[in-house]
Every structure is written in structure tokens, then in C-alpha cells.
Amino acid sequence: MNNKTFEKSQSSLVQSYVRSTEKQKALYKRTLFVVSISQIFGGAGLAAGVTVGALIAQQMLGTDAYAGLPTALFTLGSAGAAYSVGKLSQRYGRRTGLSVGFIIGGLGAIGVIIAAIINSILLLFASLLIYGAGTATNLQARYAGTDLANSKQRATAISMTMVFTTFGAVAGPNLVNVMGSFAESVGVPSLAGPFILAAAAYILAGLVLFILLRPEPLIIAKAIEAAKQKHHESEEIGTSVHTNKRGIFVGATIMILTQIVMVAIMTMTPVHMSHHGHGLGTVGLVIGFHIGAMYLPSLFTGVLVDKLGRITMAIASGVTLLLAGLIAALAPGDSMTLLIIALSLLGLGWNFGLISGTALLVDSTETSTRAKTQGTVDVLIALSGAAGGALSGMIVAGTSFSTLSVVGGILSILLIPVVIWYRQSKN
Template identity: 35%
Template sequence: MATDLTLPAPSRPDVARIQRRTVRLLVATQTIGGIGVTIGFSVGPLLVARMAGTAMAGLAQSAGVVGAALLAVPVTRIMSGHGRRPGLVTAYLVGAVGGVLVVLAAATGQVPLLFLAILFFGGGSAANLQARYTAVDLAEPARRGRQLSLVVWATTIGAVAAPNFAALADRTTSGWGLPPLAGPFAFSAAAFALAAVVLLVALRPDPLLTARRLAAAEAVAVAPAAAIPVAAAPAAAPEPGAADGGPAGTGRRGAGLRAAWRVVRERPAARLGIAAVAVGHLVMIAVMSMTPVRLGEYHDDTAVLRVVGIVLSLHIAGMYALSPVVGWLTDRVGRRPVILGGLALLLAACAVAGSAGHHTPGLTVGLVLLGLGWSGTMVAGSTLLSESVPTEVRTAVQGLSDLTMGLAGAGAGALSGFVMQAAGYPTLTVLAAIATVPLLALALRPAAPGRASDEEG
């Protein structure tokens, strides 16, 4: 077991220092990784549309999201056994391999290889998503929303500028003999590799392993006060996870998807957290993935990359730039109200974008609202989920959440191209709005007695 509970637990001042250092490091790597993810996903639909047709363009986003979702399972397994650092490094390296393969597929004209490459490319997105959970491993309960949102916000620095770098990257690599739209993925691969190296070298001590040592030390400190004579002691109920093998809190066994699903099924707060993250991502992917294609309907090839860059930059600013405010609201007013606010923004986004026609400023406003709604559901839902499940299954539940989110987004991305071709962009936004109804019903359901603390932090 990589989590050595015999090592001394750090003092509280040391924990605060480790947490500050961890968050600063995550801010740096999220900036680098955000550049890689956003360059790829802003250009991907255009590259697929060029190579395979408009109907297949949504599958570009879908393949990347599926890759991120599927990779979340082995990455969280690695984290459960060995800590956050090797899991994050693995995800970024897989994303770098994917970026290289996209360049190869574009150069050779191989469409099947292109989709396989985008699947691997999703590794960079998986790492960026898992980093938000790394930020709360050692966070104080009253600051979990803000710490998580700060790491989400860090993506803004690279992501807002990244779409505008796409045209520059394309021009730069055209001199290397690469086909149009392939060069940006070479830059993405380099960004992912750099993020992996920084984490490998600098994410020490590992925040998840440190949190487990702290939990073990606190359990030992509390045990003497609760001790009773052995002869009179009743048989203790096994701690969650212990029945599946290994001491409770180690996260070795019982930390798979089956155990995670059992825990989520029993906890309304966890169900709401997963649903908020998944539905928000589904709506965002469905609308955002077809926006470059929508813009391509009335902009020529020389202008479309520039316009797409501007629109997606503002959309990504909506996703990330105000996330510290969203995190502060999550801690102050509660998780559920922020989830409901995010839903309201998603519905407004669908209405504005769907009615904008070929009016780029109106479409841009809709995409900004879409990003803000995603931020609300992502930050509040992730915070609620992380604090509503036991420590020993937390990484597995977080992996289940990212898998669910990814599959929901992948389904939306896969269908969006066909809906766009068959019925148009306005119909796509209407269907995306309808998809929020189940989450709205779940979020409006009154909290069960005794569960309020779970859902409001």
C-alpha cells in the first residue's frame, strides 16, 4: 500500500503550508493544461468537419469527452492506491500522446486514427478536471468551495487566450509541412507534457496521502477517549470500505465504481452533486460544440478561426473567470442555491443563443451565459459531492462523477452534430434546455430531515 499510515502526520500549521503550496502549483499546471485542452477542443470540430463532414463534427467533442470519462476510472484507481501525483501525471501524458496522434492523423488523412487520437487527447481534460478535487484534499471545511473554485479559475489564464493562439499555431506549423488545423494540436501536446513534468517534480508531499495520514492520526487520538473494556465491548460495525478488504480509510479495496455507486445511492446530497455536474456539462457540451460550426455557416474560411477564437474565449471566460465568486457563494449561501442559479443561467443561455440567428454578438452573449451556468453547477456540485461521502471512497466517487459527466457530455456531443444537420442550431438549444428538467426537479426536492448539513456544507 502506497499510503504509509505509519509516517508521522503533519501539524496543522504544516497542513496549511502544504495546502497553500499545492493550490499554487495546481494554479500553474491548470494554466498550462488549460492552454492544451482549449486549443484542441476549439479546433477539433473544425478539423473533423473538414476531414469527415459536418454531421461528424460533434463526434470530435464527444470523442474527447469519452476519452476523459474513461480515463477517469484508471486515474482514480491510481490515485486511490498511490496518491494524486501519479494519477495526474498519467492523465497529462496520455493527453500528450493524443495530441501527437491527431497531428499524424491529419497529415495522413486517416479519419479513424483521428477519432482514436482525440479519445487519447481527452487525457488532458481528465487531468484538469481531477485537479479540482486535489485542491480540497487538505482544505478547511469552510473554504472548500473557494479552494476548489480557485483551481477551476486558474484554467482561465490559459484557456481564454488559447483559442486565439490557434490561428498563430496554425500559421507557425504550416511551414513545417503540416496540414491546416493540425498544428494547434502539436502545441497542445507540448503543454500537456510540460504540465506532467511540473507535477511529477513538484507535487510533494502528495495532498491525498497527507490527508489520509491526518485522518488516521486523528482516529488514533480519538480512540482512547472512546475506549471501553474489551470484555464489555460490543462487536463494532465495519467502517465503510472495510468489508471490502483492507483497513478503513486506506482506499485500497472497496474503492471501485461499485462501492462508489453504493455510497452515492444512499446519500441524496451525493446524488444531487453528481447530477449537477453531469447535467451542466451535458448542456454546455451540446451547445458549445456546435457553435464553431454555426459560425462557419456565415463566416468564410479566412475569418472563421478568428471569430471562433473570440467567441470561445468569452465563453471560456464565463466558465472560469468568475469561479472564485461562485466558490465564495457556494460557501456562503449553500451548495443547492448555487446549483439552482447555475441552472437558471443555462436556461437563459439556451434561449439567447437559440434565438440569436446569424448575429454573432447575440450568440456570444448566449455562450457567456452558458459558461457561467456551467461554472455554477460544476463548482457547487463538485463541492457538495466531495464533502458528502466518506474519505475512504471519496476518490472513487469523484471518478464515478467524472465518468458520468463525461458520458453525458459525450452523448450530447455525439448527437449535436446530427441534430444540427437535421433540425438546426435553434432546435439543438431547445433540446439542451429540456435536458435540465430532471436536475431541476432533484434540486427543488426538499432535503430529508438530518441531511441539511450535507447539502449546505
């Protein structure tokens, strides 16, 4: 088949979806299913860095002061990847952008394993930057389900893909001991074990998307919007949505603040626990609860965001994160129960903020530039997470974990005046 024939067949395929609302609905459901399957693997991949990244650095460097660097590095790497994945998705579609991002993240995980074997801190840091591509891609996958969703489905679509992340994300930390034993059995340091799982999981997530995400939802959505504009129609899917800069700013601010608070407290929790005699299995359990709370409530959160509104749930995010910070600060270091409660609330507050902020961002962007804008905002989210991760170790080393938790809780309530300002500006 020559290029002209191929392009003609592709154009014909796209137009068949433009003309049929039934095919659009079927593709919407198929896209959600495929992305959700990829998120199971993606969730397992991201859990490795969260659970043992700080411990690997602590072991190699012999100090707590830089234990936040791994989180900062793979979050910084995710910043560059977020922009690239967004740009690739805008030009070639979600399938290309997401599959490439996941596979690169898998290669980064392989680099971490090699670094642990040869005890190279430089290779570890470089590999963590690359590993961050998987984190960015896992987060950007939430947008894919919204391309063909109307305004009353968007938060629910985001949440459905995030729910499936839970299965992998919760399993990952709780397989720390299993993967550690497996790693030792093949001559790899035990702390690198979770990255073996991450490498396989990210690469599988990329392959699932590359093989199954057809036809391309974003390209179909662009064609639908173009057709609606041409015929001056105003149906829900594919309508011309004027860019709302204020909405983009507020949506981004919600996600950035929740990311800083969540990453900072989460990063130092394993180190804080290890200082109070908790073993690797216990650390994995607490982080498992945390990551479960980040993703498992998503289905309900999406419905609440669509029903109660983006602003209401953003305020709920700030209040929940404040409670998380206060409980983490006041909890005795040897109390696993209170740490589980604090980290679960931390995950839940992040969940409220991410879904409400994402829905507001999608509401405020046009299809023609949406993926690129989403990628740019995710860069800012990643950079804020990198800052939170890097500063968290220094704050704890200079003061205490309790101080970090209180500061994080106070920072989270800045969400409230921001969203109130946005609500007033709409009235």
C-alpha cells in the same frame, strides 16, 4: 537507501504533518499553488479540441452530421481516463494519477497532429480518445485542493484551481490563427496547429505535478483522518465523514446535466458560425469568451457556494443555462455579440453547476474512498458529455442549431426539482 529505510522516512514525514496543523495549512496552500500552475498548461491543452476538433472532422468527412464526433470521442476517452486517474490517485496519490493522465493526453494530441498530416480519419478518432485523458485529468485536478480543506474552504479551493485554468483556456482559442500559421510553416495542416500547443501544454502540466506536488496531499489527508478516528477527535480537517449516497447522487446529477447542456451547444457553435461566414479567428474569439466564462468566475463562485450554499448555486446554474440556450436559439447567425453573450452564459452556468456539484460530492464522501468515488462520478460526467457531443451534430443536421439550443435550455432546468428534492430530504 533500501525500501525499509525509505518507507520509514516516508512514514516519519507523514506523521510530522499529522501532528502539526501549521504544516497542514502550509501544505494546503502549496498544493493549491502547484495544482494552479499545472492548470494554466492544462487549460491551454483542453482548448484545442474544443475550438477546432469539430472543424477537423467536418473537413475530413465532408459533412456536418458527424462534426460532433471529435468532442464525443475525446469526451468518451476522458471517461475511461477519469476512472483510471481516480483509481491511481486513490492508490498512489494525486501526484501519480494526475501527472500520468496529463502526459497521456499530450501523447493523444501528438497523434491528432500525425492524423492530420497523413489524412487518416481512423488515427484521428483513436488519437482523440487518448487526447481525452488530458481533459479528464484537467477536470480531476480540481479535487486535489480539497484534500486538506475543511467544509468551509472546499468550494473556494476548487474555484482557485479552476481560475488558473482560465489563463491557458482563454489563450488557447485566441492562438488558433498563430498556431495555424506555425503549423503550416512546418508542413502541418493549419487546423492541427492548436494540437501542437495542446501536446506541449499537457506534457508540461504533467511534469509540473510530478516534480512539485510533494508531499502527497491525499496520503497526508488519509493519515490525518486515521489519526483523528483513532483518538476519537472531531476537528474539521480529517474528521470521519460518513458517505452520503443521496448527496453523491445529487452532486453527480448537477454536474452531469450541466455537462450535457454545455458540451452540446458549445460543440456545434463553431460549425454554426462557419455556416454564417465567420472566420476561424472569430470562432476562436467566441470560444475564448465561452471558456473564460467557464473558469474565470470560479474564485467568486467558490466563495458564493461556501457562503450561500451548494443548492442555491445549483439552482442559479439551471437558470443561467436556460438563458444561454434561449439567447443562442434566438440570436441571428451573423451576430457575434449575441453569440458571445450566449456562450458566456453557457460557460457561467456550467461553472456554477460544476463547483456546487463538486463541493456537494466532496462533502458526501469519506477520505478513504473519495478519489475513487470522484473518478467514478467523473466517468459519468464524461460519458454524458460524449452523448451531448455526439447527438448535437445529429440534432442540428436534422433540425437546426436553434432547436439544439432550446432543448439544451429546457434540459438544464431539470436541475431545479432535483436539488429541491435534496433540500427537502435534509429537513
